[in-house]
Amino acid sequence: MNKRTIKSVERRLLRTMMADEKEVRALLGTETNGVPERQLDGLMVKIEQLLGRIMVSQNKLMLLQDLRQDE
Numbered sequence: 001m002n003k004r005t006i007k008s009v010e011r012r013l014l015r016t017m018m019a020d021e022k023e024v025r026a027l028l029g030t031e032t033n034g035v036p037e038r039q040l041d042g043l044m045v046k047i048e049q050l051l052g053r054i055m056v057s058q059n060k061l062m063l064l065q066d067l068r069q070d071e
Contacts, residue, residue, distance in 0.1 A: 001071050009064060017057045024050045 027047050032040060 001068060006064060006068055010061065013057045013061050013064075017054055020050045020054050020057070024054070 024047055027043060027050070030043060032043075
């Protein structure tokens with residue numbers, strides 16, 4: 001396998017994960033001023049979507065590492 005390509009993919013995944021994590025942290029810091037939880041559905045959905053993207057990126061990194069070790 002081409003190590004340069006592997007490194008590029010890893011860097012791309014890590015950049016995406018870092019951006020998503022930054023956005024999650026910002027959303028988690030959103031002041032809700034006592035708004036009932038049922039009215040925050042959109043915020044919660046967005047946070048869950050970002051967490052899902054982070055999880056998928058982590059899985060991709062782990063798979064990439066496994067593939068690299070198998071060579």
